[in-house]
Amino acid sequence: EFTVSLARRGLSVPVPAGATILETLRGEGIEPDVSCEQGVCGTCLTTVLEGQIDHRDYFLSAHDHKAGDRMLICVSRGKPGTTLVLDL
Numbered sequence: 001e002f003t004v005s006l007a008r009r010g011l012s013v014p015v016p017a018g019a020t021i022l023e024t025l026r027g028e029g030i031e032p033d034v035s036c037e038q039g040v041c042g043t044c045l046t047t048v049l050e051g052q053i054d055h056r057d058y059f060l061s062a063h064d065h066k067a068g069d070r071m072l073i074c075v076s077r078g079k080p081g082t083t084l085v086l087d088l
């Protein structure tokens with residue numbers, strides 16, 4: 001489990017091990033733009049303001065992964081026990 005903090009909404013929600021960030025946001029009534037939901041298309045690309053990303057997509061380059069300032073929220077996660085601050 002990790003936590004996502006939505007900077008624009010002032011909301012923090014825990015993301016359980018079995019759920020994606022996308023599913024968790026939907027549970028809060030938030031509907032981000034998505035398409036493939038498999039980490040392939042790039043539609044759900046989200047700016048990360050703070051935190052350590054566990055990248056699991058096939059869209060961003062290795063260079064992008066290293067930069068750590070954007071993520072695909074349909075598949076990628078935060079490191080367990082940490083908080084990701086998203087520009088949402």
Ligand code: FES
Nearest residue numbers: 035037042044074
């Ligand atoms: Fe396609 Fe997330 S919806 S990469």
